[in-house]
Amino acid sequence: MPDKRTTVEEVVGELRDGMTIGIGGWGSRRKPMALVRALCRSSVKDLTIVSYGGPDVGLLCATGKVRKVVFAFVSLDSIPLEPHFRNARQAGTVDALELDEGMFLLGLQAAAWRVPFLPTRVGLGSDVVARQDEIRTVMSPYADPETGAAAELVAMPALRLDVALVHQNRADAAGNAQFLGPDLYFDDLMCQAAKQAFVTCERIVDTDDLLKEGSHHTLRISRLWTDGVVETPNGAHFTSCAPDYERDEAFQRGYAAGAKSPEAWAEWRSAWLDLDEDGYQQKVTSG
Amino acid sequence: MTTPTIDVRRADVCCVAIAECFRGDGEIVANPIGTIPRIGGLLARLSFEPDLVMTDGEAMFTNADGAVEAWNPYRTMFDVVWSGRRHVIMGGSQIDPYGNQNFAAIGDMKKPKAQLLGFRGAPGNTINNVTSYWIPNHGPRVFVEGVDVVTGVGFDRAEAAGAAATRYHGLRYVVTNLAVLDFEQPHHRMRLRSVHPGVTVDDVVQATGFELVVPAEVPTSRLPTDEELALLERLDPQGARFEEVPGG
Numbered sequence A: 001m002p003d004k005r006t007t008v009e010e011v012v013g014e015l016r017d018g019m020t021i022g023i024g025g026w027g028s029r030r031k032p033m034a035l036v037r038a039l040c041r042s043s044v045k046d047l048t049i050v051s052y053g054g055p056d057v058g059l060l061c062a063t064g065k066v067r068k069v070v071f072a073f074v075s076l077d078s079i080p081l082e083p084h085f086r087n088a089r090q091a092g093t094v095d096a097l098e099l100d101e102g103m104f105l106l107g108l109q110a111a112a113w114r115v116p117f118l119p120t121r122v123g124l125g126s127d128v129v130a131r132q133d134e135i136r137t138v139m140s141p142y143a144d145p146e147t148g149a150a151a152e153l154v155a156m157p158a159l160r161l162d163v164a165l166v167h168q169n170r171a172d173a174a175g176n177a178q179f180l181g182p183d184l185y186f187d188d189l190m191c192q193a194a195k196q197a198f199v200t201c202e203r204i205v206d207t208d209d210l211l212k213e214g215s216h217h218t219l220r221i222s223r224l225w226t227d228g229v230v231e232t233p234n235g236a237h238f239t240s241c242a243p244d245y246e247r248d249e250a251f252q253r254g255y256a257a258g259a260k261s262p263e264a265w266a267e268w269r270s271a272w273l274d275l276d277e278d279g280y281q282q283k284v285t286s287g
Numbered sequence B: 001m002t003t004p005t006i007d008v009r010r011a012d013v014c015c016v017a018i019a020e021c022f023r024g025d026g027e028i029v030a031n032p033i034g035t036i037p038r039i040g041g042l043l044a045r046l047s048f049e050p051d052l053v054m055t056d057g058e059a060m061f062t063n064a065d066g067a068v069e070a071w072n073p074y075r076t077m078f079d080v081v082w083s084g085r086r087h088v089i090m091g092g093s094q095i096d097p098y099g100n101q102n103f104a105a106i107g108d109m110k111k112p113k114a115q116l117l118g119f120r121g122a123p124g125n126t127i128n129n130v131t132s133y134w135i136p137n138h139g140p141r142v143f144v145e146g147v148d149v150v151t152g153v154g155f156d157r158a159e160a161a162g163a164a165a166t167r168y169h170g171l172r173y174v175v176t177n178l179a180v181l182d183f184e185q186p187h188h189r190m191r192l193r194s195v196h197p198g199v200t201v202d203d204v205v206q207a208t209g210f211e212l213v214v215p216a217e218v219p220t221s222r223l224p225t226d227e228e229l230a231l232l233e234r235l236d237p238q239g240a241r242f243e244e245v246p247g248g
Helices: A008-013 A033-041 A055-062 A083-091 A101-112 A187-192 A207-213 A249-257 A262-272 A277-286 B010-021 B035-046 B074-083 B122-128 B155-161 B201-206 B226-235
Strands: A020-023 A047-051 A066-071 A095-098 A117-120 A136-143 A150-157 A161-171 A194-204 A228-231 B029-032 B060-062 B068-071 B086-090 B105-108 B111-115 B130-135 B170-176 B179-182 B191-195
Touching: A008 A033, A008 A228, A033 A055, A033 A161, A033 A194, A033 A277, A047 A055, A055 A066, A055 A083, A055 A249, A083 B111, A101 A117, A101 A150, A101 A187, A101 B074, A101 B122, A117 A136, A161 A187, A161 A207, A187 A194, A249 A262, A262 A277, B010 B035, B010 B086, B010 B170, B010 B226, B029 B035, B035 B086, B035 B226, B074 B086, B074 B122, B086 B122, B191 B201
Parallel strands: A020 A047, A020 A161, A047 A066, A066 A095, A161 A194, A194 A228, B029 B086, B086 B130, B130 B170
Antiparallel strands: A117 A150, A136 A150, B060 B068, B105 B111, B170 B179, B179 B191
């Protein structure tokens, strides 16, 4: 089996200006924050970020990495509106493609299955379709069995990703990854929709040990879909990574308060972004 | 039903009005979002709709005793929504006479004056399963002639989008801190269904930024029974429901 172990720096080294990057997790839950922090410190820019958005989107917007966000929401969960993302949207500094949460899943699925779109009822009648030229409709080639008429449906376009970044609880060196929490979210689809996928995890374990902490049902991302794996303990901090740890709510409140003014942001940034991942984790631990 | 013997507070009336939204729903997912909606949904299941399926707020279906019944991660929830086996109660920053709802943004969605939640699941919910709304702050800035962004689809927009849009579309009730409203009109224009105790029809008309359909006789929203008040105390001993409506 291949050995795909790598580092946060090497993963970020694979990223280029203008790429479309999918980020796993959901809201402020199991985000690959070690990679996001490293990306914030890098020189990469003009990114299109595809995410069930949380502080990943907020941080990348606040550090000027983002040209466009593809989103259905950007939320910190316990703080419903992501304040850094709001600042960027209200200042007009990032473009958007807004989607329904389910359309988002269909877009990733279409990319994974290598088809240009998937048909759905979702979006009909709403401004997702009416006010965004990127989302179009299609006439069903089949007559409805009940009405006899052909239906107009939304053609959700494939969300093709250059790179996917996801965080899992465990993985092996070959890039088989395991989630132990209540929800996989759409991390598997993110990997399948991407040309290259990188997994960070709390702990890299021997392949023989993958079934020690969870049943085979938790092994949802196989090495077929991954190109690199990085051990980043506490790497989802300050988002939740159940059952390894919950969200650091006090830290998140401080992060959100950093959106209140340019001065507050400069202070937060210098305290928590202008240091490497080891330094960050030591500082978090020492409180 | 018995008449309550103690003073009933507005939040309790709202919880009962939410519970009533689910009457007759049977074995579907009741997905009420918000403090009062959640309590109202649980109240319905504990009293007159025992077959309702509800989540633990995350990835599990749990029964009335808190036992896990099934795993329902987000991906499975979309299967539920798109099958129609669900009644959701959502919030809204704006809602119009035909039930178009907005919680995405105020102003131009391309460069919003205020960025709000985004579309979340509103387009898919409204086009696939039964939807009701909970508005804890009934006022003319929420009940508007036209919403800035259509996230949840109203009757007129569904009709304009064609047969695939109307097929499973169905808005049922709008419950607010003042009243219950519905769309049971030939053209599905919002109608005053009942006013909460202590609220007049004129109070609701004044708090609504468009012309409501007001029947000649407007009943008063029903009071909780003693049994329901006891259940509400059991479901919400800390009184979180009183924090969600002005004046409790």
